[in-house]
Amino acid sequence: MKAFVIKAGSTSFEGLVQVEKTKPVAGPGEILVEMRAASLNFRDLLIPLGRYFGGPVPTDLIPLSDGAGEVVAIGAGVTRFKVGDSVCGTFFRNYLDGPPAAADRPALGSPIDGVLAEYVVFNQQDAVLIPSNLTFIEAATLPCAAVTAWHALMVAGRPVRPGDNVLVLGTGGVSLQALQLAKAAGARVLVTSSDDKKLERARALGASGLINYKTHPEWHTEVMRLTNGHGADCVIEVGGAGTLKSSMLSLAYAGKIAMIGVLSGFQGDTNPHAVMLKGGNMHGIFVGNRAMFETMNTAIEVNDIHPIIDKIFTFSQTAEAFAYMQGQSHFGKVVLSIG
Numbered sequence: 001m002k003a004f005v006i007k008a009g010s011t012s013f014e015g016l017v018q019v020e021k022t023k024p025v026a027g028p029g030e031i032l033v034e035m036r037a038a039s040l041n042f043r044d045l046l047i048p049l050g051r052y053f054g055g056p057v058p059t060d061l062i063p064l065s066d067g068a069g070e071v072v073a074i075g076a077g078v079t080r081f082k083v084g085d086s087v088c089g090t091f092f093r094n095y096l097d098g099p100p101a102a103a104d105r106p107a108l109g110s111p112i113d114g115v116l117a118e119y120v121v122f123n124q125q126d127a128v129l130i131p132s133n134l135t136f137i138e139a140a141t142l143p144c145a146a147v148t149a150w151h152a153l154m155v156a157g158r159p160v161r162p163g164d165n166v167l168v169l170g171t172g173g174v175s176l177q178a179l180q181l182a183k184a185a186g187a188r189v190l191v192t193s194s195d196d197k198k199l200e201r202a203r204a205l206g207a208s209g210l211i212n213y214k215t216h217p218e219w220h221t222e223v224m225r226l227t228n229g230h231g232a233d234c235v236i237e238v239g240g241a242g243t244l245k246s247s248m249l250s251l252a253y254a255g256k257i258a259m260i261g262v263l264s265g266f267q268g269d270t271n272p273h274a275v276m277l278k279g280g281n282m283h284g285i286f287v288g289n290r291a292m293f294e295t296m297n298t299a300i301e302v303n304d305i306h307p308i309i310d311k312i313f314t315f316s317q318t319a320e321a322f323a324y325m326q327g328q329s330h331f332g333k334v335v336l337s338i339g
């Protein structure tokens, strides 16, 4: 079968190469999935660059955590799925429910092989049915980006409720999934972006507060102005150290900040005074568990949410897709079709 690997020691996208591998077989309790699509997350760029946890990959590794496909064979004892089912693997192996704990829960795409291959075997416990309203291309965006957004909005701290102000930073994959899920929950959504055209596209998705963070470097003042001094009840914090100060100053009383990303780098003013004054909460988010994924899929079906796909590349255009994503001109998700 065709697959991509990141070569051991890779520090550039040149380390991404297409290879032939033996087609895997579903053992007891496992399902064999013919992959139809996979999508890119920010972390997927860092891994071939040798800049993810632990540095360059020590052995050849199949990239990407997020993909969707069809079950084409099942091993002995499989009860959760049948041949013909449409599924996604979960980001973490062996993480079904509950809070994070010190357990062996490796993630797809690093440190264990990911989904950029024609066939992938999952343990039946590490997969979910895709929402019935989604295509494979759309469902391929869910395991990391959407589950992270759902966890932040609906599981960490007080769940978002109608009338809340939800602030999403930028218009990348996690942020737009959060925008869509928050709207479905009845929230008002504010979006920051470096690009006015992207803000207009966010408005078309239902965002009601639009802030250009380049022309408004002190963008928390705009959050306060646009919410009549109330602030954000939930901040989808994908920027990290460089945006945290403004996120804290954007908070509503008793609001929450979901600490998710590092897009702005590692330097910033992290004086937490503003959180104290607001009686706010900060929650670390690391994707989520299978139960979150399944609950979110129900919300996606009931509300007929369709993830925002910026661009679809073919399997052989994988290196191009990585370079495109790195350019940050995308709005939503970058997806690869497989097969």
Ligand SMILES: NC(=O)c1ccc[n+]([C@@H]2O[C@H](COP(=O)([O-])OP(=O)(O)OC[C@H]3O[C@@H](n4cnc5c(N)ncnc54)[C@H](OP(=O)(O)O)[C@@H]3O)[C@@H](O)[C@H]2O)c1
Pocket: 040, 041, 042, 043, 144, 145, 148, 169, 170, 171, 172, 173, 174, 175, 192, 193, 194, 195, 198, 213, 238, 239, 242, 243, 259, 260, 261, 262, 263, 264, 285, 286, 287, 288, 325, 328, 329, 330, 332
């Ligand atoms: N903790 C977790 O479980 C988890 C899960 C998923 C992702 N993450 C992290 O979350 C972050 C987002 O991931 P992603 O896959 O959604 O990324 P992505 O799609 O690559 O997002 C890129 C977009 O982020 C925006 N951006 C970049 N720098 C920014 C800044 N300084 N302030 C505000 N927005 C900025 C830009 O939007 P505009 O062009 O509109 O400005 C850019 O196009 C990454 O750091 C990723 O590692 C963490």
